[in-house]
Amino acid sequence: MSLLEREAAGVAMTPDNIRTKQLPLVVNLGVALAAIVLSAVIVLGTGVGNWVLVAVVAVVFYLVGLYFAASRVEGRRAAKNRTMQSLIYTACILAILPLASVVWTLVSKGVERLDGTFFGSSMNNISARDPGGGAYHAIVGTLEQVGIAALIAVPLGVLGAIYLVEYGRGRFAGTVRFFVDVMTGIPSIVAGLFILSFWVLIVSPWFNDGNPRFSGFAASLALTVLMLPTIVRSTEEMLRLVPGPLREGSYALGVPQWKTILKVVLPTALPGIVTGVMLAIARAAGETAPVLLVAGGAAAINFDPFAGNQQSLALFVYQQAGDASRYAPARAWTAALTLVALVLVLTIAAKLLARRNKLSR
Incomplete structure (x- = not known):
């Protein structure tokens, strides 16, 4: 047929x-x-x-x-x-x-060094001939530095994106958007040098009897500089994808703009915002140059991010990969695997949390 x-x-x-x-x-x-x-x-x-x-x-x-x-x-x-x-x-x-x-x-x-010693000890008093040593101090440093940077960068980035989308008009908003685009592509070492020249050499002597001081908090500030433009740009794009009728319907019911943003716009764009935040956190967790410049790195455990040198997993990988010890490459590979697994766990947790919040509304 x-x-x-x-x-x-x-x-x-x-x-x-x-x-x-x-x-x-x-x-x-x-x-x-x-x-x-x-x-x-x-x-x-x-x-x-x-x-x-x-x-x-x-x-x-x-x-x-x-x-x-x-x-x-x-x-x-x-x-x-x-x-x-x-x-x-x-x-x-x-x-x-x-x-x-x-x-x-x-x-x-x-997997060669996935053992309790690696996750429960530091490199303090470990020589090139010692097979032991671990990355406990580097894991602590990474969690503290990235955590503080996220606490600073996420609110500032989301609020900045809300301004650009909901309130920003005219030349000032265009200038802010331009500098955010420029900051997106700056090398990480530039952020480290900025915090080194400003915070470590100028501000930290005020709190340390006139002597500059390396710290994990300085590394967090450098990571914040790197995270901010990514969060602002990704959040801005997600907010622009929210349909206009949602805002108009809320305004028609007499809901003020700030409450519309808080109750309608942000929940709608939350999954995309979480994705942008996790991309920024993943980039910050893998940076080496800023931590090396302003935190210095340390072989011992330091729980205080505001005083003394502090290590991170990315810097630990860099140092162990260049070490002449025959036991160092295994530590470097295990630390790299730990860093990837840590970012993966944080990403999955954030995605599940955002999905649960969306389903509960």
Whole structure:
């Protein structure tokens, strides 16, 4: 039955009965296998590359072969659609491969020192020939520094974004938005140098008998400078996505603007805001240069973020990776795995909290 006959008979036109011919799965797999074999013969036979180049060339051969095979069976239009769909799947796989490689490397090399000693001791009095030592002091430093930075940056960033979206008009708002965009791309070492020249060398001597003092709080201030633009920009974009009729409906009921923002706009944009905050926290937790410049790093445990040198996991990884001890690389990999796991746990917890709050309203 032709298409016209089906329409006359009242048969619904669906993708299942419109598509008359479809490329068999066996042909698709055969094209893929032929592409791999042909690529291996060309690349490995001529010696121009390794298996990575074989995979790249095989993808190109597969897309070309798939287009010609599908065009003979399904037609050119369907062949283009199938080829582009395969190209999208290939790009997705290529994007996932580096992430999977990083995770596999971290897990395979980081499990060597996953023990109680690593999480319950510091590097105090640990020499290059000692196999022990741990990152307890670095974990404490990271939690304190990132926690203080988040307490400062999140309220300021969210309030700044609310001003830009809900209240900001004219030249001043444009100037603020411009400087936020500029700060988004500043190197982390610039933030560390700023806090070093301002807080450590100028402000801290007022509280330390005229002597400059490194501290974890100074590192938190440097991380705050790095977190603020990310939080402001992400929160601003999320607030702009809130539909205008929600605000208008609230205003029509006589609700003041501040309460509309608090009860309607912010809860609607909360999942996106949480995502932006966690991205900023992840960036801050992985920074090394600011902590090295203004906190100094320490081998002993320091619970006081306002006095004395303090360590962080990122700085611990950097120092252990450059240490000449044969036990240092294992500590560096385990610390890196711990840092990634810590950020992952915080992200999952924040996502679950935001989802629970959204469902409870």
